[in-house]
Amino acid sequence: MRPGALSVPAVEIRGVEKRYGALLALRDLSFELDQASFTLAAGPNGAGKSTLLRILATLTRPTRGEVRLFGKNAFGREAAELRGRIGYLGAEPGLYGELTVLENLLFAAELRGVGRERIEWLLSELRIESVAEQRVRTLSLGYRKRAGLARALLGAPDLLLLDEPWTGLDAEAASGLTRFLSRRLEAGTTLVLASHAPRDPGDLFGGVLSLDAGRLQSLDASRATPAERP
Amino acid sequence: MSGARVAWAVLRKDLLLDLRSRDRAGHMGVFAFLVVALLSITLPESPEAAGAWVPALLWILLLLTSILGLARSFAAESEAGAVATLAGVACDRGWVFLGKAGANLIALLALQLWVAVLAAVFLDVRWEAAGWRAAAVGALGALGLASVGTLLAALSVSVRAREFLLPVLLFPLVLPVLVICARLTAESLGGDPTPGLWWGVLGLYDWVFVLIGYFVFDHVLED
Amino acid sequence: MTGGEVYLAAAYAIVGLVLLGYAIFVERRIRALRRSRESSREGGRAG
Amino acid sequence: MVSLFVGGAVLAVSGWLVWLSRGREHRGHSVAGLLALAALLLWAWMVAFHAPVERAQGLVQKIFYVHVPCVIPAYLGFGLTALAGIGFLRSRNESWDRLAAASAEVGVVFCSLILATGPIWAKPVWGHWWVWDLRLTSTLVLWFIYLAYLLLRGFAFGSDTARTFTAVYGIVGTAAIPFVYFAVDLARGDTLHPSNPAREGLPAAMSETLGAGMVAFVLVFGFLTARRLAAARLESDLLEASERSPVG
Numbered sequence: 001m002r003p004g005a006l007s008v009p010a011v012e013i014r015g016v017e018k019r020y021g022a023l024l025a026l027r028d029l030s031f032e033l034d035q036a037s038f039t040l041a042a043g044p045n046g047a048g049k050s051t052l053l054r055i056l057a058t059l060t061r062p063t064r065g066e067v068r069l070f071g072k073n074a075f076g077r078e079a080a081e082l083r084g085r086i087g088y089l090g091a092e093p094g095l096y097g098e099l100t101v102l103e104n105l106l107f108a109a110e111l112r113g114v115g116r117e118r119i120e121w122l123l124s125e126l127r128i129e130s131v132a133e134q135r136v137r138t139l140s141l142g143y144r145k146r147a148g149l150a151r152a153l154l155g156a157p158d159l160l161l162l163d164e165p166w167t168g169l170d171a172e173a174a175s176g177l178t179r180f181l182s183r184r185l186e187a188g189t190t191l192v193l194a195s196h197a198p199r200d201p202g203d204l205f206g207g208v209l210s211l212d213a214g215r216l217q218s219l220d221a222s223r224a225t226p227a228e229r230p
Numbered sequence: 231m232s233g234a235r236v237a238w239a240v241l242r243k244d245l246l247l248d249l250r251s252r253d254r255a256g257h258m259g260v261f262a263f264l265v266v267a268l269l270s271i272t273l274p275e276s277p278e279a280a281g282a283w284v285p286a287l288l289w290i291l292l293l294l295t296s297i298l299g300l301a302r303s304f305a306a307e308s309e310a311g312a313v314a315t316l317a318g319v320a321c322d323r324g325w326v327f328l329g330k331a332g333a334n335l336i337a338l339l340a341l342q343l344w345v346a347v348l349a350a351v352f353l354d355v356r357w358e359a360a361g362w363r364a365a366a367v368g369a370l371g372a373l374g375l376a377s378v379g380t381l382l383a384a385l386s387v388s389v390r391a392r393e394f395l396l397p398v399l400l401f402p403l404v405l406p407v408l409v410i411c412a413r414l415t416a417e418s419l420g421g422d423p424t425p426g427l428w429w430g431v432l433g434l435y436d437w438v439f440v441l442i443g444y445f446v447f448d449h450v451l452e453d
Numbered sequence: 454m455t456g457g458e459v460y461l462a463a464a465y466a467i468v469g470l471v472l473l474g475y476a477i478f479v480e481r482r483i484r485a486l487r488r489s490r491e492s493s494r495e496g497g498r499a500g
Numbered sequence: 501m502v503s504l505f506v507g508g509a510v511l512a513v514s515g516w517l518v519w520l521s522r523g524r525e526h527r528g529h530s531v532a533g534l535l536a537l538a539a540l541l542l543w544a545w546m547v548a549f550h551a552p553v554e555r556a557q558g559l560v561q562k563i564f565y566v567h568v569p570c571v572i573p574a575y576l577g578f579g580l581t582a583l584a585g586i587g588f589l590r591s592r593n594e595s596w597d598r599l600a601a602a603s604a605e606v607g608v609v610f611c612s613l614i615l616a617t618g619p620i621w622a623k624p625v626w627g628h629w630w631v632w633d634l635r636l637t638s639t640l641v642l643w644f645i646y647l648a649y650l651l652l653r654g655f656a657f658g659s660d661t662a663r664t665f666t667a668v669y670g671i672v673g674t675a676a677i678p679f680v681y682f683a684v685d686l687a688r689g690d691t692l693h694p695s696n697p698a699r700e701g702l703p704a705a706m707s708e709t710l711g712a713g714m715v716a717f718v719l720v721f722g723f724l725t726a727r728r729l730a731a732a733r734l735e736s737d738l739l740e741a742s743e744r745s746p747v748g
Binding site for chain 2: 589641644645647648651652655656661664665667668669671672673675676679680682683684686687
């Protein structure tokens with residue numbers, strides 16, 4: 001667990017709005033998420049889940065409103081330092097098709113100043129050593145997803161943002177992913193996942209933040225920090 | 231997180247992609263070859279008549295060919311959905327710009343070498359007379375095209391009709407590189423001398439646009 | 454007098470017409486926008 | 501002395517437009533309109549009666565008093581666009597983006613007028629329409645930069661990235677202008693343009709008339725940009741209003 005006050009919420013959103021021309025993707029969103037909490041952003045397609053995740057990953061700037069991560073302004077001077085603590089996996093795994101899994105991870109590792117042993121550990125942890133030397137273009141969606149997850153986890157992020165991580169995974173891979181994520185949770189990582197078909201990943205469920213048409217419908221944030229979970 | 235490592239990683243990754251998927255290099259090489267061949271056929275026979283025009287034509291050819299390379303320079307990112315990977319670096323995103331511009335610079339230098347060979351063969355340009363001066367002008371010009379070109383390529387990657395838009399955005403801004411480099415190249419080949427001031431203006435141009443690219447790229451990678 | 458007056462008149466006419474034309478274009482656009490804002494406001498209340 | 505007036509007008513108009521773009525309400529339009537009109541009338545009177553007929557070129561030389569005054573608003577327009585671009589990137593406040601759009605649109609109108617009146621003057625005096633000389637050619641390149649800017653704004657319309665990208669291009673475009681001027685000077689050093697219409701070199705009556713023209717055109721630029729700004733504000737209010745109302 002990174003040193004740093006556990007009391008500071010991992011995510012603070014106040015009055016966030018995101019407009020794409022006439023389309024209002026997010027409307028006046030405000031909520032807080034504790035550190036080491038798990039939140040599933042649920043809602044139909046187009047509800048604004050992906051946009052919210054991209055804003056939390058500081059990839060997209062909100063049209064209005066304030067975003068604070070770990071007590072710091074996500075679009076202020078500490079943005080670069082904050083980015084080092086965020087892992088993001090979008091709908092696209094974000095890997096270069098012509099490069100092999102290993103080459104992709106080596107490149108992403110260098111962007112984060114991370115050593116090779118971290119890559120080896122992730123390859124084994126996500127059971128993708130067998131495809132490490134293959135070009136990403138040739139891999140199935142399941143393998144590409146896990147390779148993308150490895151890329152997102154390279155910098156041992158404190159905040160892990162995953163967009164539809166379960167889609168395209170078979171049952172065995174999905175439960176493997178679920179076990180892996182719960183271990184990350186226990187290690188103190190704050191998780192925010194987006195899914196349009198909320199599957200029940202077993203004991204992982206903490207809070208559910210449901211969105212519809214860009215508006216926050218409800219936030220059942222049962223503050224399930226690692227200690228209390230059954 | 232040192233930015234230089236990030237820039238170096240981005241540059242190496244781009245070169246690795248260029249070597250592996252070779253289509254960018256192929257497109258530029260074939261296009262340049264075709265145009266030089268056309269030039270050698272259509273230009274008037276007498277060398278001294280053509281001589282005055284050749285440097286300007288070569289630089290215009292370099293500009294047109296570089297458009298092919300620049301338009302592709304963010305294609306790998308957008309196809310792979312990897313813009314987020316670049317945007318998520320833990321340092322100032324300007325370093326990503328420097329890495330990308332560096333890779334484009336190397337591609338343009340390689341293109342210049344190829345065009346120089348073609349010019350020597352088809353347009354019997356005697357580069358040995360020019361020597362280091364022609365190379366220096368080429369390098370400064372390539373840096374100018376690479377810095378402005380990379381920034382505008384990043385701008386237009388997510389915009390409609392970018393094949394049309396990139397040249398329209400780029401050409402007015404790189405006119406100074408074109409004009410100055412054509413004159414300095416002509417001078418190095420024995421043409422009429424130009425004041426040394428123009429080397430300074432070319433260098434200043436490169437410096438200004440590398441700086442602007444660095445400071446502005448933070449916003450460009452945000453969508 | 455040389456034929457210069459034609460060019461002189463042409464130059465001043467073009468500048469005058471273009472600037473006037475643009476000014477009218479902007480005013481008309483403002484008026485149109487105001488009208489649609491009024492109608493959308495009524496629409497809003499009625500909706 | 502005259503350039504003092506012109507400089508003052510430029511600063512006043514720029515300051516007013518920036519202040520205007522920041523505020524909600526739109527005041528001072530009618531005052532600016534009247535001022536511009538008065539300046540235009542004074543300038544027109546001076547062109548007709550105050551400025552002497554130049555011996556060499558005759559009456560056609562008076563195109564000078566409409567051609568040159570367009571230059572300042574053309575360059576001022578893009579300068580404001582770049583300034584507004586920097587403002588937008590720093591604060592992400594849409595009012596900067598509206599100022600950038602308004603000053604670019606009005607600026608390109610004046611830039612086009614330079615390119616229109618230039619040849620009309622060159623034809624009778626130097627015998628051909630297009631004159632590849634320093635000022636006219638650099639203005640032509642500025643016009644291409646304007647065109648590229650407005651096309652980018654059009655093609656990327658709507659999304660947030662559009663505003664960011666146009667702001668960036670406004671900055672890069674303005675940074676290139678001095679280099680364009682140098683480069684064209686190198687390529688086309690021989691300038692047919694009157695050596696340098698430095699107002700000091702001109703007889704008093706001529707330079708006063710030119711000065712009046714410059715002030716008048718800067719005020720016209722200010723008035724037109726302010727009105728265009730008001731239209732832009734109405735547009736964005738409308739855009740926002742359309743979302744608020746219960747859409748399906």
